[in-house]
Amino acid sequence: GESVGLHLPTLSVQEGDNSIINCAYSNSASDYFIWYKQESGKGPQFIIDIRSNMDKRQGQRVTVLLNKTVKHLSLQIAATQPGDSAVYFCAENTGFQKLVFGTGTRLLVSP
Amino acid sequence: DVKVTQSSRYLVKRTGEKVFLECVQDMDHENMFWYRQDPGLGLRLIYFSYDVKMKEKGDIPEGYSVSREKKERFSLILESASTNQTSMYLCASRPVGGGLFFGSGTQLSVL
Numbered sequence: 001g002e003s004v005g006l007h008l009p010t011l012s013v014q015e016g017d018n019s020i021i022n023c024a025y026s027n028s029a030s031d032y033f034i035w036y037k038q039e040s041g042k043g044p045q046f047i048i049d050i051r052s053n054m055d056k057r058q059g060q061r062v063t064v065l066l067n068k069t070v071k072h073l074s075l076q077i078a079a080t081q082p083g084d085s086a087v088y089f090c091a092e093n094t095g096f097q098k099l100v101f102g103t104g105t106r107l108l109v110s111p
Numbered sequence: 112d113v114k115v116t117q118s119s120r121y122l123v124k125r126t127g128e129k130v131f132l133e134c135v136q137d138m139d140h141e142n143m144f145w146y147r148q149d150p151g152l153g154l155r156l157i158y159f160s161y162d163v164k165m166k167e168k169g170d171i172p173e174g175y176s177v178s179r180e181k182k183e184r185f186s187l188i189l190e191s192a193s194t195n196q197t198s199m200y201l202c203a204s205r206p207v208g209g210g211l212f213f214g215s216g217t218q219l220s221v222l
Contacts, residue, residue, distance in 0.1 A: 041216075089153075
């Protein structure tokens with residue numbers, strides 16, 4: 001389902017901790033997955049993507065893990081900073097131009 | 112970096128007015144999209160276009176139309192604005208096989 005807004009799951013971490021944000025996707029035929037970050041009042045920002053023929057992909061301070069067996073996607077943020085505070089949500093490509101957005105998670109980083 | 116530019120950050124319009132939301136992308140992407148984002152409802156696809164002069168309805172096209180006369184520009188038109196169209200509107204572009212790149216959004220208020 002899609003849900004970004006008032007009643008989001010929230011993950012609170014301390015600055016410097018590692019954060020793990022999870023996403024369950026629905027379609028076993030989905031072939032491509034993306035993580036987005038959305039700060040208040042701004043458009044979603046592309047963070048990292050992964051194709052279904054991979055199970056791990058790393059970027060700068062971020063790692064995405066894909067477990068196709070249980071249809072689960074996670075985003076790991078290393079050494080979380082206050083600037084990482086935002087809503088994070090995943091998207092799965094279920095078909096031609098069909099991106100389904102997951103339920104967002106609000107990440108709060110305390111100094 | 113991909114740049115998707117939406118012409119207005121904030122707009123206030125009156126019920127019944129015709130509203131144009133403009134979007135330009137500078138990365139020669141074939142595909143462009145219009146979404147609206149509402150608290151508790153997440154991202155919902157209004158229309159998309161996979162080529163110049165081509166358009167496809169998304170999940171909530173009622174009350175909207177689009178125009179794509181040039182590859183880089185995708186316009187969303189509210190023929191007769193209504194209060195239930197008050198929302199954050201997000202334009203995005205997408206290369207073939209890639210993820211969505213969003214603009215900063217236009218917060219539209221219809222009074």
